[in-house]
Amino acid sequence: MVTTMKSDVEMELTLVPDVSGLLHEQSERSKRIKMSASDVKVFYGETQALHGVSMEIMENEVISFIGPSGCGKSTFLRCLNRMNDTIEGARVEGRIILDDQNIYDTALDVVQLRAQVGMVFQKPNPFPKSIFENIAYGARLHGLAEKKADLADIVESSLRRAGLWSEVKGRLDQPGTGLSGGQQQRLCIARAIAVNPEVILMDEPCSALDPIATSVIEELIDELKRNFTIIIVTHNMQQAARVSDRTAFFHLGDLIELEKTADIFTNPKNKRTEDYITGRFG
Amino acid sequence: MSTDINQKRPRIADQVSASLRRRHARERRFRLLGLVATLLGLTFVAILFANIFIKGIPAFWQASITLDIYFDPAIVSIPPEPVREAKESDSDFRQRRVSWENEVGMVNFNRLIQNALTAKIAEAADYPRDAARIVTSGERLALRDLVIKNPGIVGETRQMHLLTDANIDVWLKGNIDRNLPDEQQQLSARVRDWADQLYADGIIKMRFSTGLFTNPDSRSSLASAGLRGAFMGSLYMMLVVIALSIPLGVAAAVYLEEFAPRNRMTDIIEVNINNLAAVPSIIFGLLGAAVFINYFKLPLSASVVGGLVLTLMTMPTVIIATRAALKTIPPSIRQAALGIGASPTQAVFHHVLPLAVPGILTGSIIGIAQALGETAPLLLIGMNAFVASVPASPFDQSNALPVQIYLWQGNELRNFFEGRTAAAIVVLLALMLFLNGLAIWLRKRFETRW
Numbered sequence: 233m234v235t236t237m238k239s240d241v242e243m244e245l246t247l248v249p250d251v252s253g254l255l256h257e258q259s260e261r262s263k264r265i266k267m268s269a270s271d272v273k274v275f276y277g278e279t280q281a282l283h284g285v286s287m288e289i290m291e292n293e294v295i296s297f298i299g300p301s302g303c304g305k306s307t308f309l310r311c312l313n314r315m316n317d318t319i320e321g322a323r324v325e326g327r328i329i330l331d332d333q334n335i336y337d338t339a340l341d342v343v344q345l346r347a348q349v350g351m352v353f354q355k356p357n358p359f360p361k362s363i364f365e366n367i368a369y370g371a372r373l374h375g376l377a378e379k380k381a382d383l384a385d386i387v388e389s390s391l392r393r394a395g396l397w398s399e400v401k402g403r404l405d406q407p408g409t410g411l412s413g414g415q416q417q418r419l420c421i422a423r424a425i426a427v428n429p430e431v432i433l434m435d436e437p438c439s440a441l442d443p444i445a446t447s448v449i450e451e452l453i454d455e456l457k458r459n460f461t462i463i464i465v466t467h468n469m470q471q472a473a474r475v476s477d478r479t480a481f482f483h484l485g486d487l488i489e490l491e492k493t494a495d496i497f498t499n500p501k502n503k504r505t506e507d508y509i510t511g512r513f514g
Numbered sequence: 515m516s517t518d519i520n521q522k523r524p525r526i527a528d529q530v531s532a533s534l535r536r537r538h539a540r541e542r543r544f545r546l547l548g549l550v551a552t553l554l555g556l557t558f559v560a561i562l563f564a565n566i567f568i569k570g571i572p573a574f575w576q577a578s579i580t581l582d583i584y585f586d587p588a589i590v591s592i593p594p595e596p597v598r599e600a601k602e603s604d605s606d607f608r609q610r611r612v613s614w615e616n617e618v619g620m621v622n623f624n625r626l627i628q629n630a631l632t633a634k635i636a637e638a639a640d641y642p643r644d645a646a647r648i649v650t651s652g653e654r655l656a657l658r659d660l661v662i663k664n665p666g667i668v669g670e671t672r673q674m675h676l677l678t679d680a681n682i683d684v685w686l687k688g689n690i691d692r693n694l695p696d697e698q699q700q701l702s703a704r705v706r707d708w709a710d711q712l713y714a715d716g717i718i719k720m721r722f723s724t725g726l727f728t729n730p731d732s733r734s735s736l737a738s739a740g741l742r743g744a745f746m747g748s749l750y751m752m753l754v755v756i757a758l759s760i761p762l763g764v765a766a767a768v769y770l771e772e773f774a775p776r777n778r779m780t781d782i783i784e785v786n787i788n789n790l791a792a793v794p795s796i797i798f799g800l801l802g803a804a805v806f807i808n809y810f811k812l813p814l815s816a817s818v819v820g821g822l823v824l825t826l827m828t829m830p831t832v833i834i835a836t837r838a839a840l841k842t843i844p845p846s847i848r849q850a851a852l853g854i855g856a857s858p859t860q861a862v863f864h865h866v867l868p869l870a871v872p873g874i875l876t877g878s879i880i881g882i883a884q885a886l887g888e889t890a891p892l893l894l895i896g897m898n899a900f901v902a903s904v905p906a907s908p909f910d911q912s913n914a915l916p917v918q919i920y921l922w923q924g925n926e927l928r929n930f931f932e933g934r935t936a937a938a939i940v941v942l943l944a945l946m947l948f949l950n951g952l953a954i955w956l957r958k959r960f961e962t963r964w
Contacts, residue, residue, distance in 0.1 A: 318852055320776060343855045351853035357846035359865060369864070370854040420850070427854060 266291040266431060266461045267312060272326035274307050274316060281307045284326065285487045287480060289431075294453060294462045296472040296493070299482035300513065305465050308482070309433050312463065313349040314342050330431070347374055350424035354436040356416035358408035358423070363400050366408040366419055367391065370427040386426055393459075394422035395452050414445025421452065425460070432456065434464040438471065450475050469509060473497050481505045566943070570936030576723035576737065577683040579649060579712060581630040583657065584671045589625050592618050595665045618662050623654035627676070634717055635708055647705045648712075650679045652735030675721060680736040680930040682709045686718065689929040700927075726937060730904050731913060736927055741938055743904045747817045747897070747912030748886060748945075754821025754908060755828055755885050760878050762825075763832025764867075770833070771840045772862050791830035798827045799891030807895060815896040818908035823895060824885040831884065835877020839870035872957040879953035883946050889916040915942045 267289040274282040282304045297305035316322045328335050367387040377383035391397040396418045438446040453475045480490040489505045500506040596610045631638045638645040653676040681700040712718040729740030774780045802823035806812045812819050843866045851861035905912035919938045925931040
């Protein structure tokens with residue numbers, strides 16, 4: 233089930249022809265394994281949500297998780313920054329390594345992990361504070377800025393990287409909740425990158441957005457992968473095909489297939505993957 | 515198929531319209547019922563308020579007599595005010611001062627009032643017992659205090675407004691049947707005639723009764739009975755309640771809602787907190803008497819004990835209100851904070867709790883307003899005792915506003931205290947209204963729009 237990337241990509245891409253170039257560029261750079269999971273099992277009370285998932289995630293790649301509802305893709309995503317810890321009765325087994333560190337090691341502080349592995353949620357959830365405070369919060373929390381000017385720099389650069397600066401620069405003191413849905417989601421992305429994480433987890437970041445806002449976010453993801461490793465859960469297969477280098481298909485708590493995006497959409501190895509992609513279930 | 519459906523359609527429409535009439539009728543009946551209930555409730559509130567205000571508002575104005583008091587040196591024959599000597603110690607001077615004040619207290623100030631009265635009513639000199647009924651007995655203390663404050667007044671004449679006896683106030687306001695025979699009247703026929711005469715001459719007038727707000731309760735001089743002692747007692751109690759119940763209640767609620775694991779133990783705690791909110795308040799009074807007074811030996815009748823008892827009563831309300839407010843904060847806010855790397859405590863104190871503040875404040879202030887109006891538990895810790903002084907600290911004996919109302923409405927001089935009681939209720943209601951207004955204002959001020 234675990235696959236590593238091949239060095240060159242000479243594939244026909246019927247679904248997303250324009251991605252091939254990017255994919256090529258990507259494969260040249262990402263040789264290093266950023267995160268690796270081995271035999272991760274998750275239990276919610278008595279029910280087992282994940283039956284032993286293993287995978288490796290490369291540095292600076294965009295990897296997307298697809299699969300029908302309840303397949304465990306979000307559960308696995310939330311294991312990667314231990315957000316499952318916050319759910320009562322959730323229990324995680326197995327090992328997840330970030331760089332050289334087991335993130336479930338008792339010696340590791342979860343606060344530090346979450347600074348390294350940021351997260352963007354399904355519904356845009358800005359704090360009901362000003363736009364500036366939304367971005368500044370994380371930096372202040374981790375003591376990234378000593379002076380006020382530093383903080384303002386972090387806010388500006390984060391908003392710039394999230395492609396939101398030009399839209400909000402005149403109203404940083406206004407509430408973040410007053411922005412449109414798509415802007416709110418980019419604000420949340422800016423908030424996540426303000427603490428300069430290494431990995432960004434996105435849990436269906438566009439499911440509450442309209443198609444135009446969605447395409448803006450997708451372009452942003454393309455932009456962000458230069459600096460970050462991005463793991464995205466999506467219900468939208470076209471989105472997976474558009475934004476990701478590799479795609480993982482989950483079904484009933486199992487990782488069924490993890491291949492290069494181009495492969496999985498054109499030539500799935502597994503019958504269930506094929507059925508799902510062609511719309512026979514899910 | 516499609517024609518089949520088309521044929522059925524008219525019949526369904528008929529059925530619907532037949533039942534529709536019944537449904538509409540039911541809806542109308544229900545609305546009418548609601549309207550009647552609302553109007554009935556409003557009527558009762560209107561009657562209650564009208565009753566209280568009609569009785570209470572006149573009590574804020576009280577009969578007082580204008581007299582030219584001559585501080586006759588022959589009557590006010592006091593030694594000179596002590597002056598501090600060079601080598602005298604603090605305590606020695608204070609002792610001399612107190613004994614001087616005691617000596618001033620020995621002066622028969624009633625004589626001054628009598629003399630001044632004689633200037634207005636010539637016969638007063640012949641009937642000293644009747645004349646003594648005009649001005650309420652507490653006013654001689656006002657004269658004494660004046661002399662102590664300013665001994666230079668001796669030998670001068672001052673025009674003063676003195677409260678008349680409570681019975682004269684009752685008589686002039688028409689709160690007693692004027693046709694009752696003499697033996698059933700509180701005042702002699704002569705005093706009644708004098709009062710009418712003085713009132714007609716404008717020497718006795720209804721003046722705004724500041725004494726109602728500045729004096730403590732009194733039984734010897736009913737006309738000067740005031741709310742100050744009870745007001746201060748209630749104030750101290752509320753300070754204790756606010757200082758204890760809000761921090762403790764909010765802390766308990768935050769822990770239970772945000773941090774405590776969900777298990778049998780916390781379930782039991784939750785059920786018991788809800789039950790505690792429904793415990794009759796008099797039981798908290800018993801608890802207070804047993805624990806705070808018998809065990810911890812706190813002083814009887816002190817507002818600190820009242821405050822502690824009311825804290826016990828208010829805390830469940832605060833906990834429930836706080837938990838309800840915390841529940842309304844969407845979990846996405848907690849996740850957002852945790853996702854950036856805030857610790858659970860930081861997520862709660864930076865984001866969740868500040869957002870819950872309007873709800874917490876509203877609930878807490880309602881709880882405090884409830885405590886302000888509570889009487890029953892205070893009876894059991896001795897706060898229904900007659901206290902004729904203004905408490906200087908929460909450890910002094912004191913009354914509380916609702917208890918004062920209870921005491922006054924049981925006073926023998928019904929005709930006078932019916933008005934006083936209503937006036938005290940007006941004061942209490944005004945305080946409650948102020949607190950509730952504050953709650954609404956705070957909620958509006960801190961409310962966040964998503």
